[in-house]
Amino acid sequence: MSPTINYVYAASLSLLLAIRYAVRRRKLPENHPPIVDMPVHEMFNNPREAYENALKEHGPVIAVRRKGILEFIVDESLSQAVLTSDQSFSFEEAMAQVLNLRPYVSFFWSFFAEIDQLVQTGINPRLSTIFEQICPVFVRNADKAIEHRTVDMFEEAHSSIAEAMIVLIFGEGYSNxxxxKVVIEVATDIAGLTGMYQNSSTLGRHFPTIWAIVTWVKVSCTSIRAFFSIIGPQVWRHVRSRKWVPGDEKPASVLEYLSYKHAKNGRIGFTSFLWIMSLLQGLIFASVHQTASVVVWVIFEIAMRPEYLKALREEVYNHVDPITHDLDPSNVGDAIQKAVWLDSFIREVMRTKGDTLAICRMTTGDINLGKYTLPKGHLVFPLATLTHLNPAYHPEPTVFRPERWHGENARPAVMSSISYIPFGFGRWACPGRILAVSEIKMIVWSIIVKATPRLEGNEYKIVDPLNVTSVPPEGVLILEPFSFS
Ligand code: HEM
Incomplete structure (x- = not known):
């Protein structure tokens, strides 16, 4: 590394340490919520019971120290206030902390809002074209997976989604x-920065600040560097190859959308190029890892519940080529919209998979919540199981029943509400959820039109009970050939 880069790292990391130190040392307000001393093994191995019992005893808001940092947990009665009062509880500050991105985000505060807008205006209006573009990627990859019979579903979903995102973000010419490989590494490494694999590391559990520094330096020197040095020159040539005058023609990819947006006098300069590359990296992080993990969940649950296969296959029957038996990309958007069974199956998987501390906000000042005051600069998490497994919202909440989302109570998998928060809630609810659920549908269909998924021993293992969505379950998945004829 050059001395300048070393200097930038040292300065950023010192700032990060100083901020963490300052946050930890600040005195708590007098009427702070009760601080619960939770045994570490319960917090990591049995988080649902540990946090639910603590809230039952001391609720509705408690403070718990995790990996050395004091966090606040609220029950379902306060979730809405936390997730929707943006003045008091900041999404951006929380993300900056969770991603250990504070030094960077302090300089580029619009980062999260710009990625949000990028998805809302650069991707969502083009979804039906995008589906037809990326569907063949899923069909091709499913065919290869079915040939192997025994599949690492996470690896399979991760590389399919990475390839689909390359087509969507950069264009088909970039798909090699x-x-x-670079996109997969970026998605995995940035996901790692959120601490999702920290629980399995001794350093991560006991020395979180050192862990964050080591992880950031490692990721910056490997995947982030590869992203800039391998994909960077291709993007640079692309954005410099022509003028980007809004109104000239429609953007064919997210990169082109951003080029039109950031061009000055029709040209992209070096600073705009760096900004575009950073946004695209953020988009890759947001779009690949989580979706791949949910795909594993959905396929595993289908394998565990073969009684649903008939209905799931019937929905796609008319969209399968009668000769090749491939899922047909033309009009796949229409099929995606009408697939009530698969949609409710996905919704039920996302409701029941057992997330605990999935979404959070950060206090922007000393904030009054209920009868307590929460100190500035702390993370606040609604306990998701009290939402998703709450009998007041979902009768017989632990029973897996996709049919609960049919008929009068019909709710699409992407519809957030205060009783369903896998995609978050409020102003910052996931802007990519329609794309995510549609990708999951295309991947599931590409598999089940040609194979029946089965889990060896009819079982899977949850790897990290505290990070159920982000760290996918493990199991040996077998794809047994199936034919419609
Ligand atoms: C099944 C897959 C996915 C899940 C479970 C998921 C879940 C979430 C959650 C929980 C949040 C935070 C919301 C909050 O705190 O209220 C979020 C934010 C976000 N997600 Fe997703 N997401 C998924 C896929 C995607 C995809 C495919 C994209 C991009 C196309 C995407 C883009 C984003 C962005 C940009 C944010 C930041 C929030 C914002 O800018 O508004 N996500 N997602």
């Missing part, structure tokens, strides 16, 4: 093995 080298770029896919």
């Amino acid at each position: 093995e080298r770029n896919i």
